[in-house]
Amino acid sequence: QLQLQESGPGLVKPSETLSLTCTVSGGSISSSSYYWGWIRQPPGKGLEWIGSIYYSGSTYYNPSLKSRVTISVDTSKNQFSLKLSSVTAADTAVYYCARQGSIAARLVAFDIWGQGTMVTVSS
Amino acid sequence: QSALTQPRSVSGSPGQSVTISCTGTSSDVGGYNYVSWYQQHPGKAPKLMIYDVSKRPSGVPDRFSGSKSGNTASLTISGLQAEDEADYYCCSYAGSYTFEWVFGGGTKLTVL
Numbered sequence: 001q002l003q004l005q006e007s008g009p010g011l012v013k014p015s016e017t018l019s020l021t022c023t024v025s026g027g028s029i030s031s032s033s034y035y036w037g038w039i040r041q042p043p044g045k046g047l048e049w050i051g052s053i054y055y056s057g058s059t060y061y062n063p064s065l066k067s068r069v070t071i072s073v074d075t076s077k078n079q080f081s082l083k084l085s086s087v088t089a090a091d092t093a094v095y096y097c098a099r100q101g102s103i104a105a106r107l108v109a110f111d112i113w114g115q116g117t118m119v120t121v122s123s
Numbered sequence: 124q125s126a127l128t129q130p131r132s133v134s135g136s137p138g139q140s141v142t143i144s145c146t147g148t149s150s151d152v153g154g155y156n157y158v159s160w161y162q163q164h165p166g167k168a169p170k171l172m173i174y175d176v177s178k179r180p181s182g183v184p185d186r187f188s189g190s191k192s193g194n195t196a197s198l199t200i201s202g203l204q205a206e207d208e209a210d211y212y213c214c215s216y217a218g219s220y221t222f223e224w225v226f227g228g229g230t231k232l233t234v235l
Binding site: 035037039046047048049052060062063096101107108109110111113114115116 | 175
């Protein structure tokens, strides 16, 4: 059974870079049918797509965050990572990683989610 | 890329049916059949309930159904049960020129 687990610091200082890793277990991140995405949720607010990556390294970002976001993949470790630079208090949120199906998977949606990790931006 | 519009809250009694709307534009909901719905209980990760507008993943009760008309998608929950009380989010592909996704603001479902 495929599982995703986020990891990384729970506290980041303003202006610094937030770094998170998602470890995929029970399956391969190199599947051609799936993308791998990051979604965040500020406290008491809704979900926001941050970006997605394909195992080949192709990346796709939310235009509103594009200038600050970098998503990368390490197929040897079955992991993908998120970096968000120049963070402010507005970046405080629960960050989720998720598997994202494609047309090839016949399921175009975020079908498997990690449990989420809370990241607070504060000095 | 603007968030899709959902009602802030809906409610219904056990056994009744409720419908949650999700309104976008021709660049997202109206342009593609890639609308999905997620259920989120407090403190939990979202769970996929509907994908590709109207398809249910394995294990999701057939009380949950999805549809779309023009720029508005809908999630209908029939035979409401207490455990259906949760937040619900819609999501749509919005990639006219690139691979983009947009979520709705979320709807709080209260089972009276």
